[in-house]
Amino acid sequence: MPVWLTDAEYRTLSAACARLIPTDETPGASDGGAADYIDGLLGAFSVDPPRIWAGGPTSGRHGGARGFEGFLTLGRLEELAWRMRIEGSDGHPERQFNGPVTGWQQRYRDGLASLGSDFAQVEGAEQDERLRSAGDFTALVYEHCCEAMYGAPEYGGNRDGVGWDAIGYAGDVQPRGWTDTEVSSP
Amino acid sequence: MTTDAVVVGSGPGGAAAAEVLVRAGWTVTIVEKGRNHLLDPTAPEHLLGHFSNDEVKFFHRHFLGPDPLIEPRTFRAGPADGEHSLVGEVNSIPSTVGGGGVHADGKVPRFRQEDFALRTTFGPVDGAWVEDWPLRYDELEPYYAEAERLIGVAGDDSANPFAAWRSGPYPMPPGAPMYGATLSAEAARRVGLHPYAAPTAANSIPYDGRPACNNCGFCAFFGCPIHAKGDPVAMLQRALASGRAELLAETFAARIVTRGRRATGVEVVAADGTTSVIGAKSVVVAGGAVETPRLLLLSGLDHPVLGRNLMVHFQTIAFGVMDHDLHAERGRAVTHVHDDAVLVDEAARQAARRAGLPWVRGGLVEHGGPALPVAEAKRYPWGPKHKSLMRSSPMRKRLWAFTMQGEDLAQPTNRVDLDPSVRDARGLPVARLTYAPHRHELVASAHHRRALVEVFAEMGAVGVGVVTSPGVPGELGWEGPSSAAPQSHHVMGTARMGTDPRTSVVDGFGRLHGLDNVVVADSSVFVTSAGYGPTLTLVALALRAASALAGSSDPLQGGAVE
Numbered sequence A: 001m002p003v004w005l006t007d008a009e010y011r012t013l014s015a016a017c018a019r020l021i022p023t024d025e026t027p028g029a030s031d032g033g034a035a036d037y038i039d040g041l042l043g044a045f046s047v048d049p050p051r052i053w054a055g056g057p058t059s060g061r062h063g064g065a066r067g068f069e070g071f072l073t074l075g076r077l078e079e080l081a082w083r084m085r086i087e088g089s090d091g092h093p094e095r096q097f098n099g100p101v102t103g104w105q106q107r108y109r110d111g112l113a114s115l116g117s118d119f120a121q122v123e124g125a126e127q128d129e130r131l132r133s134a135g136d137f138t139a140l141v142y143e144h145c146c147e148a149m150y151g152a153p154e155y156g157g158n159r160d161g162v163g164w165d166a167i168g169y170a171g172d173v174q175p176r177g178w179t180d181t182e183v184s185s186p
Numbered sequence B: 001m002t003t004d005a006v007v008v009g010s011g012p013g014g015a016a017a018a019e020v021l022v023r024a025g026w027t028v029t030i031v032e033k034g035r036n037h038l039l040d041p042t043a044p045e046h047l048l049g050h051f052s053n054d055e056v057k058f059f060h061r062h063f064l065g066p067d068p069l070i071e072p073r074t075f076r077a078g079p080a081d082g083e084h085s086l087v088g089e090v091n092s093i094p095s096t097v098g099g100g101g102v103h104a105d106g107k108v109p110r111f112r113q114e115d116f117a118l119r120t121t122f123g124p125v126d127g128a129w130v131e132d133w134p135l136r137y138d139e140l141e142p143y144y145a146e147a148e149r150l151i152g153v154a155g156d157d158s159a160n161p162f163a164a165w166r167s168g169p170y171p172m173p174p175g176a177p178m179y180g181a182t183l184s185a186e187a188a189r190r191v192g193l194h195p196y197a198a199p200t201a202a203n204s205i206p207y208d209g210r211p212a213c214n215n216c217g218f219c220a221f222f223g224c225p226i227h228a229k230g231d232p233v234a235m236l237q238r239a240l241a242s243g244r245a246e247l248l249a250e251t252f253a254a255r256i257v258t259r260g261r262r263a264t265g266v267e268v269v270a271a272d273g274t275t276s277v278i279g280a281k282s283v284v285v286a287g288g289a290v291e292t293p294r295l296l297l298l299s300g301l302d303h304p305v306l307g308r309n310l311m312v313h314f315q316t317i318a319f320g321v322m323d324h325d326l327h328a329e330r331g332r333a334v335t336h337v338h339d340d341a342v343l344v345d346e347a348a349r350q351a352a353r354r355a356g357l358p359w360v361r362g363g364l365v366e367h368g369g370p371a372l373p374v375a376e377a378k379r380y381p382w383g384p385k386h387k388s389l390m391r392s393s394p395m396r397k398r399l400w401a402f403t404m405q406g407e408d409l410a411q412p413t414n415r416v417d418l419d420p421s422v423r424d425a426r427g428l429p430v431a432r433l434t435y436a437p438h439r440h441e442l443v444a445s446a447h448h449r450r451a452l453v454e455v456f457a458e459m460g461a462v463g464v465g466v467v468t469s470p471g472v473p474g475e476l477g478w479e480g481p482s483s484a485a486p487q488s489h490h491v492m493g494t495a496r497m498g499t500d501p502r503t504s505v506v507d508g509f510g511r512l513h514g515l516d517n518v519v520v521a522d523s524s525v526f527v528t529s530a531g532y533g534p535t536l537t538l539v540a541l542a543l544r545a546a547s548a549l550a551g552s553s554d555p556l557q558g559g560a561v562e
């Protein structure tokens, strides 16, 4: 069940992510749960504290507590910034001190609609064509897919670390760190 | 409420000033507009544990601020661009308790003797405002030594043949060299350069109650999860532990309140948006070289030089792609540097003469590699190519870079002023940066990049390129007008020091010429940019300025660091 997207939007987005970071001999955006990352971001304020900044100082993957799972609270202005970024100014006077802002929710709603309700069903080549003509929107989805694939799994993507495994990357390493020998040797 | 001193900004400069004033028995209120993710102000040994190895939070979600939606800045290369050509993130350094110190990777070299006497040593340059500083290296040396001791610097005092004299060794030996740096340092030596272990504000051994760095690799742009970085965490902790300092986070200094030639306090906007005045006998301004002139301008200070002579470092970034993995994600981002390009040797003189300039100087060259996969991924195209590029990783695993922090000459036309139309979320005008490099920087970059490319050939790089920041039209890395904005996080010069009140904003001790009890304690006061990171020098100057304010000239007046 998506948090913010409709089921149909979620299907379109999943298909789009799968073209941007495809599955080949290693996992791609679908395996990593990129659509869940994006849906979680768009619906970040549906939970408290919002799912913007994972906690610290360790994730538990290399020792220490699972601190990333406890998301951090936002300050007053930080909440304003993230509501502007996600929800847009949406008529709130305090959000448009430099003019109106279009939020990601609106951009995703419009952008996914522009890909067509049949997007998930059409051929890959046709999907790529539509993604190319969606220009700026595709660039936004791609940025988010990259964060989903190679960011910490606590944000909803990089499921079971598949993104990191695919590229031979250890991810967060505290509190273990790297030994002097690991740092200085080939 | 009244306090002996309000310190605006909790970065390296503000923290250093606070520590000195507290030691002198003063009460200090530190106001910091950013969030506190660092420590419990009432029990400063208790660290909040918010810092982590998390690229999404630190690098892509503005965790340390400033958020460009709330506190944008604007940029233009010159008046021909109109009011501004860019709105949003412009050369921002974190706005958070600890300022830029908490996320810098902390290369903290000292300047050289001639940096303080550039005009006397090399002479003037047309179109630039090259001056001597109102103090000499020898006067600053004891404060440099104290700064290294307070923040905890690891380095080797015998390793750099070009270093200025020093009164003692570094407090700690250097930490482990990164594998890529061992290769680049060897290759650099073979072509006649003099690389050495970078003096770094991260513990190589347990020091001052903080642990040794464990090389986690999330160093530049990240807060240290184990607090092995000392700058400015250690100074803030000690100031707060004294019981005489308080820290007000999410509190914006909107205006210095004055009566005649004296400040009487600071008007602040608190986290909840309410405004009040904190009465103070003295005010120390350490908001960084962009926000400090902004605050002084918002306070109605009218001085013809205020905000002018903005200097950044002109960065020349030579990169080489290797055929094997360098694992730059292990270690402290940069472990080696060389100073050769800071020297004005015969070859540099010839390059200058050919360009019709009297001399050119480059800067410190940092040897380092990228470590962040999300940032890498965003640079590749989408589709099947993304996957193969991420696996072979020419822009992360196999990339090495030399970043030269080139000396940037002061020009009065390069400046910080208040943007005519763009506002922050509090409704106040934001800082506008107007900046274009002098020909000196372009000629120095063109000259010194040759040696860097040569080192890559010696290392066996399979591909080599050079980009600059700010970008130069027609060169690699130019991506339109937005790349004219400098990326260097070293900003200096906007409230320059000097003896003549007509041509300088503060005196040799950072005191505003027109306001006797207001001291600037950050890199705004720099007269020249040198080719070295500004932090150690600004901390040394802040220690000196605060000592003078407190009526003491002894930098070693009893600060305890084991």
Ligand SMILES: Cc1cc2nc3c(=O)[nH]c(=O)nc-3n(C[C@H](O)[C@H](O)[C@H](O)COP(=O)(O)OP(=O)(O)OC[C@H]3O[C@@H](n4cnc5c(N)ncnc54)[C@H](O)[C@@H]3O)c2cc1C
Residues within 6 Å of the ligand: B008, B009, B010, B011, B012, B013, B014, B031, B032, B033, B034, B092, B093, B094, B095, B096, B097, B098, B099, B100, B101, B103, B104, B105, B106, B107, B108, B220, B221, B251, B252, B253, B254, B286, B287, B288, B289, B291, B292, B295, B489, B490, B491, B521, B522, B523, B532, B533, B534, B535, B536, B538
């Ligand atoms: C990734 C990175 C790497 C770096 N590496 C190096 C390096 O290797 N070597 C080096 O020398 N330098 C380095 N730097 C630069 C270094 O961070 C700065 O030189 C240093 O932080 C400047 O210290 P400061 O105290 O003058 O100002 P800042 O660190 O900018 O601190 C100023 C503080 O004041 C606060 N403030 C500003 N205005 C107000 C106001 N009106 N009211 C309340 N609070 C206010 C800000 O929020 C901020 O927290 C690096 C920077 C970055 C971003």
Ligand code: SF4
Residues within 6 Å of the ligand: A177, B202, B203, B213, B214, B215, B216, B217, B218, B219, B220, B222, B223, B224, B225, B226, B227, B228, B229, B331, B332, B333
């Ligand atoms: S590399 Fe060392 S100093 Fe840097 S963040 Fe990691 S542990 Fe801290």
